Amino acid sequence: MNGARFAPVIGPIVVGVLVVAGWHEAVRFFAIPPYVLPGPGVIARTLWTDGPSLLASLLVTLRITVAALALAVALGGALAVLFSLSKTVEVSFFPYAVILQVTPVVSIAPLIIIWVNDVFAALLVCATIVAFFPIVANTTLGLNSADRNLVDLFRLYGAGRLQTLRLLRLPSALPLFLAGVRISGGLALIGAVVAEFVAGTGGAKTGLASRIIEAGYRLEIPRMFAALFLLSLTGIVIFAVLSWLSRRLLRHWHESALEPSD
Amino acid sequence: MAETLVAAAALAKSFRNGVAALAGIDLTVSRGEFVGVLGPSGCGKSTLLRILAGLAEPTAGRLDRGTDVAGRVGFVFQEPTLMPWATVWANVYLPLRLRGVGRDVATPRIGAMLDSLGLGEFARAYPRQLSGGMRMRVSIARALVTEPALLLLDEPFAALDEITRFKLNEDLRALWRNLRCTIVFVTHSVFESVFLTNRIVVMTKRPGRIVADLPVNLPETRDAGLRLAPVYSDACRAVSAKLAEAMV
Ligand SMILES: Nc1ncnc2c1ncn2[C@@H]1O[C@H](COP(=O)(O)OP(=O)(O)O)[C@@H](O)[C@H]1O
Ligand SMILES: [Mg+2]
Numbered sequence: 204m205n206g207a208r209f210a211p212v213i214g215p216i217v218v219g220v221l222v223v224a225g226w227h228e229a230v231r232f233f234a235i236p237p238y239v240l241p242g243p244g245v246i247a248r249t250l251w252t253d254g255p256s257l258l259a260s261l262l263v264t265l266r267i268t269v270a271a272l273a274l275a276v277a278l279g280g281a282l283a284v285l286f287s288l289s290k291t292v293e294v295s296f297f298p299y300a301v302i303l304q305v306t307p308v309v310s311i312a313p314l315i316i317i318w319v320n321d322v323f324a325a326l327l328v329c330a331t332i333v334a335f336f337p338i339v340a341n342t343t344l345g346l347n348s349a350d351r352n353l354v355d356l357f358r359l360y361g362a363g364r365l366q367t368l369r370l371l372r373l374p375s376a377l378p379l380f381l382a383g384v385r386i387s388g389g390l391a392l393i394g395a396v397v398a399e400f401v402a403g404t405g406g407a408k409t410g411l412a413s414r415i416i417e418a419g420y421r422l423e424i425p426r427m428f429a430a431l432f433l434l435s436l437t438g439i440v441i442f443a444v445l446s447w448l449s450r451r452l453l454r455h456w457h458e459s460a461l462e463p464s465d
Numbered sequence: 466m467a468e469t470l471v472a473a474a475a476l477a478k479s480f481r482n483g484v485a486a487l488a489g490i491d492l493t494v495s496r497g498e499f500v501g502v503l504g505p506s507g508c509g510k511s512t513l514l515r516i517l518a519g520l521a522e523p524t525a526g527r528l529d530r531g532t533d534v535a536g537r538v539g540f541v542f543q544e545p546t547l548m549p550w551a552t553v554w555a556n557v558y559l560p561l562r563l564r565g566v567g568r569d570v571a572t573p574r575i576g577a578m579l580d581s582l583g584l585g586e587f588a589r590a591y592p593r594q595l596s597g598g599m600r601m602r603v604s605i606a607r608a609l610v611t612e613p614a615l616l617l618l619d620e621p622f623a624a625l626d627e628i629t630r631f632k633l634n635e636d637l638r639a640l641w642r643n644l645r646c647t648i649v650f651v652t653h654s655v656f657e658s659v660f661l662t663n664r665i666v667v668m669t670k671r672p673g674r675i676v677a678d679l680p681v682n683l684p685e686t687r688d689a690g691l692r693l694a695p696v697y698s699d700a701c702r703a704v705s706a707k708l709a710e711a712m713v
Contacts, residue, residue, distance in 0.1 A: 352546040355520050359540055360563040360611075370559070374550045455591050456549040 241425040246432065249425040257414060257426075261433050264410035267323065267395040268388075268441070271330030275387050278331070279338030280380065286339075287346035287372060288364065297343075304336035308394055312401040326398045326410075333394030334387040341383030345376025378457050381449040388441040396434065467495040470534055470615055470647050471517060476526035477672075478512050486512040488672035489526070494615075494649060496531075499641050501658035501681075502651045503708060504668030510651040513673065514540075514617050517649065534615050539608030541618040545600035547592040553579070553603050554588040560611045578610045581640065598629035605637070609644065616648045622657065631689065634660050638687050655708060659700045660687060667704070669711045677707040 223243045229235070230242035237245050250257075282300070286293035312329050319325040349372050357367045399412035411430050418427040453460035476490040486509035494500055504510050515521040516528060518538050539560075547556045554575060561571045579585050582602045592600055601621055608616060622630040638661055641648055652658050658665050659681055667677040683691065683700060691697050 350546060352542045352544065353548065355515075356540065356546065356559075357563065359518060359520060359538060360560045361536065362563045366563060370562075371548070374548065377550070456593060461593075 238422050238424050241428055245425045246428045250429040250432065253426055253429060257411070257430055257433055260409055260411045260414045260430075261437065264392070264395050264399070264412070264434075265437065267326050267330055267399075267410065268392045268437075270327055271334050271391040271394060272384070272388055274327070274331045275334035275338055275391065276384060279335050279383070279387075280342055282339050283342035283346060283376075283380075284368065284373075286343045287368065293343065300336060300339050303332060308333050308397055309401055312398045315398075316402050322402060326395055326402060329398030329401075330391050330394030333397075334391035337386040337390065338380065338383040341379040341386075342376050345379030346372045348379075349375035378449075378453055378459060381445075381452065385442065385445045385449060388445045389438055392434075392438050392441060467497055468531070469529075470494050470496050470498075470531045472529045473517070474527050474529075476513070476516060476523045476528060478509070478516065478521070479524050485672040487516075487523070488674050490673065490675055492666060492675060494647060496614075496647055497645055498664060499638075499648045499662045500650065501662035501665040502649060502668065503655065503658045503665050503704070504653065504673060505670055505712065506653055508668045508671050509673030510653075510668060511543075511619050513668075514619050514649065514651055517615075518617050531614070537611070537614040539611060539613035539616040541601075541604050541608045541616070541621045543620045543623055545592065545597075545604040547600060547603055547607075549592050552589050552591055553584060553595070556592070556603055557607045557610050560607060564611070574610060575606075578606045581643075582606045582636070596629075598625055598633060601625065601633065602636075605640075609640070609646075612644075613646060616646050618648065618650045620651055620653065623653070630657070631692070635688055637661060642685065655701050655705050656692075659683070659697065659704055660691065665704055667707050667711050676711045679704060679707060 227242050227244065230240060235242075241249075282296070286297065308329050311332070312325075315328050316322075316325045319328055346368075353371055353375075354367070357371055362370070395410065396412045399410045400416065403413070403416070411434055415427050415430045418424070418430065450460040471492075471494045473490050473492045476487055476492075477485070478487040479485045490513060492513075502510050502513065512521065516523050517530075518540050519530075519535070520540075548559070551559070557575050557578060558568070558571055561574070576585075576588075579588055582605060584599070584602055584606060587595060587599065587603075592603065595603070604621070605618075608618075622633050625633065634657060648662075650658070650661055663681050665677075665679045665681060666675050667679070668674065669676050681700060683696060
């Protein structure tokens, strides 16, 4: 049915339009000053005038995010493979991965910023720490949940560990790995922003977080909202791109990527 | 008497959790036989088959396998157990690939095997695009492509509808006649075991023991018509009676 088919597109648009219109009306009706809550029109204008400089900051944040995600995928994936090859390694190291995960990044970011001289590198380390865990946890789970009977079949035909890893465990882990990457994409962005909040403004190139802080100090609330808007938009785009990638890689076989049946 | 392929003597298996699955199995399988293992659910049929395949170790007794059996066992599970990310062709290629057979050498063998199971036009399909019966055919093709000395099947058709099961029974019987391999076929269906095999061993409830070893005296070539023949129903009745004895 058409209604069901287009609902995922139209539904959010309708909700968005209603919220923005309600917001606009509320700001006008209660005469809320822009330094408390700017209306959507003011924010849109700020976005237009400050756009170029905000985009430059966004690019800085984005570079950290993408680099952190890449690093998290490489390190997390490698660690998960190591875990799957040796149970001893897994049980010895996994608790520490958990510790790293449950430690709030704001509490270790100051240390990292002291230890690592380069600001970009320091923020990268923080964002990577935040983004790393879902990939390790998901990929480890995926590598270990290959079909038992298929594992037996590989054994029956005398497959080696690496052969089993390459031909069976890695493909079995792909859906969960990709789900982990999707979560980590958003976390990398959050990590990059939070770490920059802690690092504060400094250095020549500043990311979006510094712009938000700066705008807050100067009570330039519309610019703060404009920066926030760009940030959420970035988060949504990252999620959409990673979801698309996941569907594309799994389209032939995994339930999550199949077209809904008629 | 044909050469002995597998000989189990007083095989027993208890799991670590204390469940005794098998208690004293004596079973000899000769080259070229088609043996059915018949017993109620949970009596240890899968456990026995896994031991015969070398996938599990018995806790007591001994198992002798002919020298050419080791490494030449094919196994078909109750589920098709295919790799969902791989095409039909790649799934059937898997055992050859694991043994280092190159694609060029494997291609004609896989082609012939797919054709003989009626899968010729599905080589590039993915498992999810196939029906349950077709998936099971792929699973059988994968087991046969290595030309195993011993083929073990663990209730492969239990989840299929009757029409599909009947057709697969006929095809498997014909394959066995053509390939002349040795088959041990586990089932809990009297009708299936009588239709397919030349010899039926009946197992008791857990812990499993073999209580009867019956020849199936039916024509060598069997087709759908046999299901309506009085000789078939007589044979089924006789085996059912033995199974009923085993259950008390
Ligand atoms: N790995 C295992 N650990 C513990 N008990 C098991 C295991 N595998 C099978 N069993 C038990 O052994 C008995 C025989 O199982 P199985 O060989 O699968 O029977 P069947 O194939 O005849 O239905 C069952 O009671 C089952 O619960
Ligand atoms: Mg079973």
